[in-house]
Amino acid sequence: MPHEESKTFLKGAFILSLGSFITKILSAVYRVPFQNIVGDIGFYIYQQVYPIYGIVIALATYGFPVIISRLIAENRIHGKAELEKEIISASFMLLSAGGLILFLFVFWGSYDLADWMGDLKLRPLIQTIAFSFLLLPFISTFRGYFQGNNKMLPTAVSQVIEQFVRVMTIIILSAYLVSKGFSLYRVGTGAIAGSITGGSCALIVLCILYFKGSNHHRLAFFSVSGTVYKRVAMALFIEGFAVCISGALLVLIQFIDSLNLFSLLVHSGMAANEAKAVKGVYDRGQPFIQLGTVAATSISLALVPMITREYRLRNNAALSEKLRIAFKLSIIIGLGAAAGLINLIRPANIMLFENDKGSAVLAVFSISIFLSSIILTITGALQGMRKVYSPAVYILFGIFVKFFGNEYFVPKYGTMGAAMATDVSLGIIAVFFIMRIKKLGISMLPAGFYAKLAAAVCLMTLVLQTLLFITRTMHLTGRGMNAGIALAGVAAGGFVFIWSVIRFNLLDDKDLSLLPFGEQLLKIKKIME
Structure with a gap:
């Protein structure tokens, strides 16, 4: 890869990573004021349907655009740039057909989905979210076109605008509907409508940027050869779905909880309204997990473009080194974030959600931050090496484990059982991923590393528990006080x-030099030593 091409690639990857980071932060943060507006039952209503939108986002962000961009880029590499018009046309037609089928399946199947979830009042929300699938072909095709031409800014801008408009719609509309005395299900429908307003604004931005360009294509559906249609269809609906599954891990876990957690609580003898409130409390874990995962993977994900570059250059020694540091970082940051949240879960719960309901369940749920950090980091690395099918298989297996884990644990332990099922499923997936990179020749970390990391976690826990003990003896209560404690x-x-981590030399100078802003981190290390 020439130097200029490599530079352009890394710049584009950074722009996409930054856009993804901002959207994830927005996606996690808005849930706190929303829950404060609608309460636990209102939060349950929204969270039951949200995973369907999460699947749309995965398809329109991580799945289809990635495949379209790769097809376009491959044609350019092989000197067949003239086929770009056919690829874009075929992609749009195929995704339009797929989007329409998914829309009809979700819209007309809304009664069955709501019945499976155990709450038929969710049907209007499911029908509303179905319209997101109609925007899917337009957004995916535009993003794929831009990314295939090394223009990452339109995708990043459209992602941020989509999430921002969606969040503002949810907060403003929910506050208005609650103030007017509408039912929580009507409020939930209004909140779900944010997915339509956000997606529409993203599409408008992409259209403006596309037609503003001087070399945009006019689609020609009937001039596309059967060979191109077949090639694009195979890539989109096989490899695209595999990439999507890998990018939608946490959403799929949530979807399983939407399908059977509430109904299992009711069937175990809990009253319906109580089960809704309990599920709403359990759903408080989602922003914690999202924020924890973002913090845990942001640095590691910055290494993925470098891994992709080394793989393209067939530089195996450098590739192995970067995989090792990515794996090490995911363990250090993931475990630190999970352990910190477990210690502070009660004051954090009160700070964000007004009371400490479900703190024990949320503490167990927080273990998934550590496991997800490992999975997401290795997934990104494997995708950078064009190994997309094995991650999808591992994740699908883990999703089945989660489903049957709920069936077994929830009747016995309630939402604690659901948290346990999540940890077990993610733990199994993480083991599969670690075994996969081990087969690639990546050396595992020595036992001494884990001993030092355990010592770092214990030291942090000692400090935090001392802080909590002091605040308890001072009888500091209330939301404001707990916010200060957290x-x-x-x-x-x-x-x-x-x-x-620095004193125990868990990250040595060589490790830090490979990271973004490595020189600055080395200076900080010297100061702290």
Whole structure:
């Protein structure tokens, strides 16, 4: 790969990563004010249907655009740039057919889906979210076209605008409908409508940027050869879905909870309204997990473009080294974030959601931050090496484990059982992924590394538990006080953990030099030593 091409590739990957990072932050943060507006039952109503939208986002962001862009880029590499028009036309036609089928399946199957979830009042929300599938072919094709031509900014901008408009629609409309006394199901329908407004705004932005360009194509559906249609269809609906499954891991876990958690609680003897509230409390874990995962994987994901570059250059030694550091980072940051949240879960729960309901369940749920960090990091690395099918198979197997885990654990332990099922399924997936990279020749970390990491976690836990003990003896209560405790704990625990990682040399100079802003990190290390 020439130097300029490599530079352009890394710049584009950085832009996409930044856009993805911002959208994930928005997606996690808005749930807090939304839950404060609608309460636990209102949050349950929204979260039951949200995973369907999450699947749409995965298809329109991680799945189809990636495949379309690859097809376009491959044609350019092989000197067949003239086929770009046919690829775009075929992609749009095929995705339009697929989007229409998915829309009809979800819209007309809304009664059956709501019945499976155990709450027929969810049907209007499911019908509303179905319209998102009609936007899918347009957004996916535009993003694929831009990414295939090394123009990553339109995709990143459209992602951020889509999420921002969606979040503002949810917050403003929900607050208005609640103030006017509408039912929580009507409020939920209004919140779900944010997916339509956000997607529409993203499409408008993409259209403007596409037609503003001087070399945009006019689609020619009937001039596309059967060979191109077949090639594009195979790529989109086999490899595209495999990439989507890998990118939708946490959404698929949520979808399983939507399908059977509420109904299992009711069948175990819990009253319907109580089960809705309990499920709503359980769903508080989602913003915690999303924020924890973003914090845990942001640095690791920055290494993925570098892994892709080394793989393209067939530089096996450098590739192995970057895979090793990515794996190491996912363990360090993931475990630190999970352990910190487990210690601070009660004050954090009160700070964000007004009370400490479900704190024990959320603590168990928080273990998934550590497991997800490993899975998401290795998934990105494997995708960078064009190994997309094995991650999808592992994740699908884990999803089945989650479904049957709920069936077994929830009747016995309630939402604690659902949290346990999530951890077990993610743990199994993580083991599969670790075995996969081991087969690639990546050396595992020594036992001494894990001993030092455990010591760092124990030291952080000691500091946080001391802080909590002091605040308990002072009888500090209330939401404001708990917010102060939680924030002070994050600062103190984060400092102690980072100091421990540096002092125990868990990341040596070579590791830090491979990271983004490596020189600055090395300077900080020298100061702290």
